[in-house]
Amino acid sequence: MKKVIHIVGARPNFMKVAPIHKAIAARTSLQQLVMHTGQHYDAKMSDVFFADLGMAAPDIHLGIGSGSHAEQTAKMMVEMEKIFLKEKPDLVSVVGDVNSTIAAALVTSKLAIPLSHVEAGLRSFERHMPEEINRVVTDRLSDMLLTPSRDADANLLKEGIDPKRIHLVGNVMIDSLLSSKEKADQLPTLKQLGLTPRAYVVATLHRPSNVDNPKLLAGLLSTLIHVAKKVPVVFPVHPRTRKMISEQGHGPELEKTPALKLVDPMGYLEFLSLTSQAQLVMTDSGGLQEETTALGVPCLTLREETERPVTVEVGTNEVVGTDPVRIREAADRVLSGNVKKGRVPELWDGRTGERIADLYARVLGVEQKRAFG
Numbered sequence: 001m002k003k004v005i006h007i008v009g010a011r012p013n014f015m016k017v018a019p020i021h022k023a024i025a026a027r028t029s030l031q032q033l034v035m036h037t038g039q040h041y042d043a044k045m046s047d048v049f050f051a052d053l054g055m056a057a058p059d060i061h062l063g064i065g066s067g068s069h070a071e072q073t074a075k076m077m078v079e080m081e082k083i084f085l086k087e088k089p090d091l092v093s094v095v096g097d098v099n100s101t102i103a104a105a106l107v108t109s110k111l112a113i114p115l116s117h118v119e120a121g122l123r124s125f126e127r128h129m130p131e132e133i134n135r136v137v138t139d140r141l142s143d144m145l146l147t148p149s150r151d152a153d154a155n156l157l158k159e160g161i162d163p164k165r166i167h168l169v170g171n172v173m174i175d176s177l178l179s180s181k182e183k184a185d186q187l188p189t190l191k192q193l194g195l196t197p198r199a200y201v202v203a204t205l206h207r208p209s210n211v212d213n214p215k216l217l218a219g220l221l222s223t224l225i226h227v228a229k230k231v232p233v234v235f236p237v238h239p240r241t242r243k244m245i246s247e248q249g250h251g252p253e254l255e256k257t258p259a260l261k262l263v264d265p266m267g268y269l270e271f272l273s274l275t276s277q278a279q280l281v282m283t284d285s286g287g288l289q290e291e292t293t294a295l296g297v298p299c300l301t302l303r304e305e306t307e308r309p310v311t312v313e314v315g316t317n318e319v320v321g322t323d324p325v326r327i328r329e330a331a332d333r334v335l336s337g338n339v340k341k342g343r344v345p346e347l348w349d350g351r352t353g354e355r356i357a358d359l360y361a362r363v364l365g366v367e368q369k370r371a372f373g
């Protein structure tokens, strides 16, 4: 029996692997294993996602945890090599751009195991971001490059990747969003937080390029305080950001603005129930730029660039940079009702997992129970 191993490690991986895993089980006779590296280990950064997405516990857990980039990536590689040698997968499937992704790509390709990268071809063209290095190296090593949008295909072609390896499959994260929306809508999140639909802002910040830079972090927090003077702001705080806020002594200043609600990281469904009814989302996350576009909710991206330009060209996203003056102006404009309208990009239709399952079955020459029609 042909075997696929899926790699997950960090929060944004889980909602990408869940639909692929489900579609493979439903449509093919492939055997599949999920390997969790343990890059994210807090219950709120990992376990809750398995429950919310209806995923079984990982088959293999490496329990690696945090560390410097070299430490974390190297530890993952050592453990993965042992597992791949034992399990002998016919294909390793990686998603996204986190350290778990690049670790698996390096080990897989050196063992001459076919490698597939889901969410290939995205580029911020900023090599100071660890995610960009992870994307470039993973794509270089991948046998199959599965892209979410045509801009990603264009980037790969420019880098000289053989077009036969590139497969435009759509955005798999949107599969999870569409299949979870109804459940999320039933949650009492807004009531619990005392919020009214379309009358609050959701904020997230976790990019090292923003939160590890004290000056930038202070400026970004000041914009959230500004917005919270007009409408309530819910800010689920990533552990990295929580640490920096406390180290930089921002706690007392933030406490003076009770309408800026700092809360713990949320589960997938709870967070979706919040973002889908927001008036505005302010974020430096990549996935959230895509989710807001799919939901038709205005998004201000607090970075100088995006590796997801389709969310700007087609969707509701605006990249407003990190200058507090510009962010405040953009937020005031959106809150006064002047919003950018968007559409849902091509193939962000909830069926990307099925296209991936069919592709894997075809490539590995296994029987398909049902072909994508």
Ligand code: UD1
Pocket (backbone or CB within 6 Å): 010, 011, 012, 039, 040, 041, 042, 045, 046, 066, 067, 097, 098, 099, 100, 130, 131, 206, 208, 238, 239, 240, 243
């Ligand atoms: C990682 C990804 C990033 C992704 C993000 C989503 C890389 C290079 N970065 O960044 O692309 O957008 O995940 O969250 O892979 N920590 C905890 N509990 C956890 C996990 C982390 O407290 O469960 C703390 C630790 O102090 C750790 C820090 O957060 O050192 C950063 O974690 P790490 O996995 O290194 O990177 P993220 O910033 O989460």
